[in-house]
Amino acid sequence: MFKDARDAQIAFLGMFLVLGISTRDWTIQPGLMAAIAASCLLTQWLAQVVIPKLQGQVIKLWQLPPSWKSALITALGLCLLLRGNHYWSMALAGVVAIASKFLLRVGNKHFFNPANFGIIVALTLTPDAWVSPGQWGTQAWYLLLFLGAGGLVLKWVGRWETSAAFLCTYAGLEAVRYAWLGWTADVYLHKLMSGSLLLFALFMVTDPRSIPNARQARVVWAVLVAWLTFLLQEEFFLTTGMFWALFVLAPLTPVLDRIWSAPQFQFTASKESTPLTT
Amino acid sequence: MKPLRLLALLGSICFLLAGLAPPAAAFCGFYVSQADASLYNQASQVVIARDRDRTILTLANDYQGNAQDFALVVPVPVEITEEQVNVGDPKVLTRLDEFSAPRLVEYFDEDPCNPYIYNSAPGRGAADTSAPIPEAAERDREQSLGVTIEASFSVGEYDILILSAKESSGLETWLRENDYNIPRGASRVLQPYIRQEFKFFVAKVNLEEFDRSAFQSLRPLQIAYESPRFMLPIRLGMLNAKGDQDLIVYILTPSGRVEVSNYRTVPIASNVNVPEFVEEEFGAFYKAMFQKSYETEKKEVAFLEYAWDMSWCDPCAANPLTPEELRQAGVFWLGNNNGGDRRLPPTPGPQNVYITRLHVRYARNKFPEDLGFQTTGNRENYQGRYVIQRPYRGEMDCDAATDYREYVRDRQEQELDTVVKLTGWEKSDLRSKVDWLDEPQQKPDPEPWWRDIWNR
Structure with missing residues (x-):
């Protein structure tokens, strides 16, 4: 059905997001979700396209970063979980989530879950970010x-x-x-x-x-x-x-x-x- | 034995002040009515003022029976001493209720023939006593039951005991032996609190003090404590509950909205246009709407009725609370400037107090766990607000009038549908209540316009 597991994950997380927004009275606004998505994808592009190019690699500037699907999964995860009032809080979460993958590594592997890292940074450093543990309720x-x-x-x-x-x-x-x-x-x-x-x-x-x-x-x-x-x-x-x-x-x-x-x-x-x- | 009202926290004496609040006007429509806590027969009202781990809990009391029969048992997470207990002013509950109650506002259509006319109305905006009464003779019995009286004191008209217990059965026995008629099965619910090292705040009315005081009803009890637990025990109160119980929680924080952490928090339907007749029955409308929403949400959510920065309101159902009133409601982080600098005017400016009003209707089967809360940084304002858009009913003599009437009738139909959808009321019953904007006054016998004015 899907070429790689990430496609399935994107489909499911996207479905949960649509479901949450349409049936669960979430307060998240489209603008805030856009801020998350944009910050995640741009940071991924910066790290996988712009910086390598500046370092002299032969790479087209306007191409999709190789791991754009991972960035999208992180963005969807943040949209599902993180709540805030300001664009910059959400953007901060998106940027640090993706940046953590490239900056905090041992060998060639990152060890923080990007979305989780973004959530913790937003909860600690911004005055308005929060997560709602009760947002899904308990319906079977x-x-x-x-x-x-x-x-x-x-x-x-x-x-x-x-x-x-x-x-x-x-x-x-x-x-x-x-x-x-x-x-x-x-x-x-x-x-x-x-x-x-x-x-x-x-x-x-x-x-x-x-x-x-x-x-x-x-x-x-x-x-x-x-x-x-x-x-x-x-x-x-x-x-x-x-x-x-x-x-x-x-x-x-x-x-x-x-x-x-x-x-x-x-x-x-x-x-x-x-x-x-x- | 005295019938015990476990966790019978209650509503303020709404009738005392009802009707005194002046109608206020604001940009968000003219405030006309509210659905306050007096609508519900047995609504408990609780104020929680909280900053970090510090909490002042106010348990309002609308107990209707004999004062001598009143008793209250509340599990508290830490030991409480005499100076952490206060008897509050019931008016504060009324003020909080009026300030945050769901509100009905109205707008007026312009004359479609003279669209420049616009109506704008002017805006209008405890004494503590102590008398420790240790019961030395009963100490042995307490020990054998594993119950310890950690503190015993009187505050205002209340005699208060702070109990700790080792075994729930011992506590149940002790409470029975001391004339607290607690329901069967109480020990099973008491046990989890004992195991978590909760203390039990037990209050009875000191009849002498009560008779001496000028108050006709019991005043709210306030408890100050410090604990990382941010929750409200509701399970004890379910033991002797018949049917659903209503709880209105006003939570005051310096940061932002509070939400329930172990149940969903759902904003009540708001900002909808309703027919004009709702003005006469706004209370009934809101009650029916609440019940319908409660059922739609499978009876398992908490409803958000109001979330607002307390330094302003729009429209105001009542004026914002003054710093002194906020202090009486338990807000402890404003600083102590009562009577200090007299040069400063007592204006209610930015106060760093954010109110969340949660309305929880609960029953044992859907709310098995106590309510847990969490503070968020969310400062997005929210209010239960219902709008009446009044059609222009003056004389209209232009081509636009026909279109306008048609438009208004469609609108009235929609408003009717909205009410039916929100309340579940029968549309056919409501149709006759609508003051339809009918076709031109084709009255068979038009009277001269001057006849009414002199009433001859």
């Missing part, structure tokens, strides 16, 4: 849709165990906590049935380019992210706990890559060498 059909779409993409890129490890660990920790507190099962289920949590688990924690390469490393890493998310939410009452957990643990990726080595993920199918795409 959204959750099923996310699960279905996420499952397809994950099967494609071979990162389903990362989502599973994250969700199982998080759900397990919350189960223990809620049982110990004495809340009934419906309180626990309400806590888990959050559209934002699922989107994070299926589409953000699993970014194959920035997370560890080896499967064992990814499982360890996802368990750690889930544990820290739980800790930040329940002990520090941070509603944005999952984004902070991912941000804080991202630098662990190069360390885990060193411990468990495996070939790096490539999106283009012809060069594919990751375990689960065959």
Whole structure:
């Protein structure tokens, strides 16, 4: 159906965005989304076209940057998650998200999830940016849709165990906590049935380019992210706990890559060498 | 035993001030009416003033029964001492309610035959006492139940205990033995709070103080505390609830809008044109619309009714609160300049206070978790605002009049459809209420225009 997994991801994220805007009363305005998209794509173009050209590479200035699809995925992720009042806040998020891919690298691999990096920078440095954890509500059909779409993409890129490890660990920790507190099962289920949590688990924690390469490393890493998310939410009452957990643990990726080595993920199918795409 | 109203926080005495607020005018239409909290029978009203981890929680009280039967149990995340409790002024709740209530505004069509005419109306814009009453003889019993009285004091007309407990069953037993008639099953809901080391703020009315005071109803209780938890416990209050409960939360912050973090926050339908007859029944209209929206959203969201910088309003349903009123509402970050520099005029300028009014209608099956909140930097203003566009009904004698009448009748039809869609009311019932702008006055027997004026 799609040539590479990114096409599927763009299609799904685009669909969620249309769905969110049309059925969920989101406050995001078209202008702000345009600011995000423009800043992401321009930064990608700057990094992959303009700067190489200035460095003397033979490259056409007006061509699409090779990884424009990744930039678009980052832009869609930011549109889905980040909220703000000002263009410059959104543009800042877009610029630093993409710039982080080129500036914060170990070897030839970036380790921050670009959209997550942009979100954290915007939350910390701007007065107006925020994320709305309750924005999807808890209606079952959204959750099923996310699960279905996420499952397809994950099967494609071979990162389903990362989502599973994250969700199982998080759900397990919350189960223990809620049982110990004495809340009934419906309180626990309400806590888990959050559209934002699922989107994070299926589409953000699993970014194959920035997370560890080896499967064992990814499982360890996802368990750690889930544990820290739980800790930040329940002990520090941070509603944005999952984004902070991912941000804080991202630098662990190069360390885990060193411990468990495996070939790096490539999106283009012809060069594919990751375990689960065959 | 005293019937207990768990978390029975309540509404201000709206009738005292209703009607006193002068109609105000502004660029956004002329304010004509509002749908305030008095519409709802059992609406709890809570004010949360919060800056970083610091919170002042105001629990308004519209308790209708005998003062001697009143009791309140609220889980609080930290220990509370006497000086952290205050009895507030109920008027502040009324002021907040009036300032932020959904509003009806009106505009007037121009005479299509003299389009230059434009009507513009002028704009108009606690004393604390303390009397610790330790009950030494009962200490053994408390210990055996695992209940500790952390503090015991009186503030205004309230006797207050701060309890901590080890076991929920012990707390339930203690409350029963001390004449708090708590519902069956309470211990199951008390347990999670105990495990999270919440304390229990327990208030009863001190009848002597109450009789001595000039107040006819119970005043709001205010609690100041510091905790990173930004939430409102609603589960205890559901224990003895019959049907849906209404909760109106006014949240005041220096930064911006507050939203619910574990449920959706949905802005209530706003800025819609409604027929003229809605003026007479704006309360009923808003109530019906709220109920319809509540059902459409599957009864599982919080509604945003107002979000605004408190230094101004447009149109104003009531004047913005003065710095002193804001302080009474719990706003603690404005600085203490009461009575200081007299050269400064008491104008309500920029105050760095942003209000969010959330209206939550909840029941046990759809709201299993307590409400969690988060402050955002969102300063985009929002208000529940409904517009009446009044047709020009004066004498029209020009060609444009026919087109104008036709246009207005279409508009009236649309307005009717809007109301039907928003409220679920029957269109056929409403048709006769519309004052249709009919075809030219083809009255069979036109009276001379001067006859009415002298009334002969």
